[in-house]
Amino acid sequence: MISGRPFLQIPGPTLVPERVVRAISQSLIDHRGPKFAALLQEVLEGLKAVFQTSEGRIVLFPGSGTGAWETCLVNTLSPGDRVLGCINGHFSTLFCETASAHGIQVEKLELPYGHGILSAQVEEHLRADKDHKLKAVLVVHNETSTGVTSNIAAIRQAIDGAGHPALFLVDVVSSLASIDFRMDERRVDVALTGPQKGLMLPPGMAILAVSDKALKASKSARCPRSFWDWGPVLERNARGEFPYTPATALLFGLKESLAMLAEEGLPNVFRRHARLAEACRRAVQGMGLKILAKNRDEYSNTVTAVCMPDGFDSDAFIAHAQKSLDMSLGIGLGKTKGRVFRIGHLGSLNEMELLGGLAGVEMTLKSFGVPVPLGAGLSAAESYLLESAATGYGRP
Ligand SMILES: Cc1ncc(COP(=O)(O)O)c(C=O)c1O
Numbered sequence: 001m002i003s004g005r006p007f008l009q010i011p012g013p014t015l016v017p018e019r020v021v022r023a024i025s026q027s028l029i030d031h032r033g034p035k036f037a038a039l040l041q042e043v044l045e046g047l048k049a050v051f052q053t054s055e056g057r058i059v060l061f062p063g064s065g066t067g068a069w070e071t072c073l074v075n076t077l078s079p080g081d082r083v084l085g086c087i088n089g090h091f092s093t094l095f096c097e098t099a100s101a102h103g104i105q106v107e108k109l110e111l112p113y114g115h116g117i118l119s120a121q122v123e124e125h126l127r128a129d130k131d132h133k134l135k136a137v138l139v140v141h142n143e144t145s146t147g148v149t150s151n152i153a154a155i156r157q158a159i160d161g162a163g164h165p166a167l168f169l170v171d172v173v174s175s176l177a178s179i180d181f182r183m184d185e186r187r188v189d190v191a192l193t194g195p196q197k198g199l200m201l202p203p204g205m206a207i208l209a210v211s212d213k214a215l216k217a218s219k220s221a222r223c224p225r226s227f228w229d230w231g232p233v234l235e236r237n238a239r240g241e242f243p244y245t246p247a248t249a250l251l252f253g254l255k256e257s258l259a260m261l262a263e264e265g266l267p268n269v270f271r272r273h274a275r276l277a278e279a280c281r282r283a284v285q286g287m288g289l290k291i292l293a294k295n296r297d298e299y300s301n302t303v304t305a306v307c308m309p310d311g312f313d314s315d316a317f318i319a320h321a322q323k324s325l326d327m328s329l330g331i332g333l334g335k336t337k338g339r340v341f342r343i344g345h346l347g348s349l350n351e352m353e354l355l356g357g358l359a360g361v362e363m364t365l366k367s368f369g370v371p372v373p374l375g376a377g378l379s380a381a382e383s384y385l386l387e388s389a390a391t392g393y394g395r396p
Contacts, residue, residue: 006326006328007327007328009329009343009344009345009357009360010329010330010342011144011174011302011303011344011346012144012174012194012196012197012344012346013196013197013202013203014196014197014344014346014349015347015348015349015353016201017200017257017260019256020257021253023252023255024249024250024253026252028248028249031241031242031245031246031248032241034240037239037241038240039251039255040237040241040251041240042255043255043258044058044060044237046255046259047207047209047258049258050177050199050258050261050266051176051181051183051191052185053183053184053209054184055184055211055212056184056191057209057210058210059071059208059230059234060205060208060233060242060251061205061206062206062244062246062247063194063206064194064196064203064204065171065192066094067206067228068193069094069095069098069171071192071206071208072208073099073104073169074102074221074225074228075210075221075223075225075228075229075231076136076167076189076190076217076218076221077104078104078222079103079104079222079223080104080105081135082105082106082107082134082135083104083105083135083166084106084109084122084125084134084136084137085099085107085108085109085138086109086111086122086137086139086150087111088110088111088112088113088114088115088116088143088150089140089145089146090145090336091140091143091145091171092138092139092140092143092171093334095138095171096108096138107134113145113146113334113335114146114148114293115148115294115295116148116150116151117139117151119154119155119158120158122137122155122159126159126164129164132164132165134164134166136168137155137167137169138169138171139155139168139171141170141171141172141174141175141179141181142172142174142300142302142303143300144174144300145305145332145333145334146293146336147342148292148293148299149175149179149300149301151298152182152186153185153186156187156188167190167217168188169188170186170188170190173192173193174198174300174302174346175302176193176198177197177199177200178197178269178347179300180266187211188209189217190210191208191209192206192207192209195207195253195254198269199254199257199347200347201254201257204247204250205254208230260348270301272349273302273345273346275385275388276301276345276349276354277300277301277304277345278388279351279355279358279384279388280343280354281299282380282383282384283380283381284343286376286381287365287372287376287377288372288373288376289365291304291306292307292340301346302344302346303330303345304342304343304345305330305336306342306343307339308332308340309370312369312370313338314332315331315332315337315338317329317341317364318330320364321361321364321368324363324364324367327357327364329343330344343358345357351385354381355381355382358377358381359378
């Protein structure tokens with residue numbers, strides 16, 4: 001047992017703020033009573049603001065991001081449908097595999113790990129689909145496995161440029177409430193997430209925002225569905241309840257975390273993430289290590305995937321960091337297993353906490369045998385934080 005705050009430097013679950021912990025700890029209420037109906041109404045409205053949608057309908061399930069993929073797909077598509085699956089990492093691969101598991105045929109647009117989705121390729125692919133056989137485009141906004149953010153506005157333009165009616169289905173699991181995501185402006189049909197990242201809650205929910213077009217598609221979608229059917233959820237939500245026992249404690253927490261995001265203001269939340277992310281990247285480069293993401297304008301503001309120097313195994317390094325400082329770092333997933341470690345810098349996080357995590361990375365790299373100059377990474381991060389504080393950048 002190490003005293004003090006745990007350093008959960010993984011890209012989710014993130015630290016749950018005290019305010020949220022307290023909200024979750026209150027006594028449960030009847031999920032069919034008037035107090036619950038008021039709580040639900042407040043949470044649904046708050047989430048719309050975070051998804052930046054006035055048109056979209058919010059759908060909540062107990063579950064996780066993986067469950068959110070499933071509910072998104074089974075409500076909008078039918079077995080045998082074709083979709084364009086944009087793949088640039090571990091999570092986009094799994095999103096597409098979920099579709100395949102339901103008999104949906106995935107045409108893959110695959111890019112190497114470290115790259116964002118190329119909108120020009122999306123447009124070319126959709127233009128070639130003259131009969132509009134492709135029913136949807138699947139994209140992960142922020143590939144958590146590689147620390148790469150794809151340009152959702154450009155992909156929207158690509159779909160429009162091709163004059164294609166495909167649904168636009170976007171995973172915002174590690175971007176919502178951290179990186180600017182605009183559901184209405186980008187005309188996204190389903191945006192899906194979980195609570196354990198930017199929303200600063202413990203895991204345990206699947207959260208979706210659904211457009212009118214996606215709701216219409218669900219009327220003819222034939223994938224078998226029962227628990228994941230969003231129809232009964234929307235119907236019963238209109239009466240202030242759910243068709244099953246909801247995760248009431250998480251909804252208490254969500255109300256509080258939405259209040260915290262509203263108090264800080266979404267633009268400030270995005271700026272804080274951008275600033276901390278830049279400080280982290282400068283630290284990594286200061287340590288003489290390489291970032292996996294290839295293009296600067298695609299660097300993720302929620303997670304940085306760091307290439308382990310040749311001759312060192314990242315899984316062993318992560319185990320070493322855990323053992324020596326009780327600090328958790330994200331492992332390399334999919335094709336990067338053993339080759340990268342990931343530093344999460346999202347959710348409830350401030351500059352001193354980030355610096356603590358970066359000091360931990362530096363110290364444990366050194367004690368693991370990687371020849372990093374102690375203090376070089378921290379110094380780069382501190383200098384940037386000071387410079388950017390002086391200009392007011394990132395400060396509410
Ligand atoms: C981008 C992305 N999508 C989906 C998931 C899966 O979410 P969950 O682990 O909550 O099922 C994750 C998990 O980290 C993720 O980062």
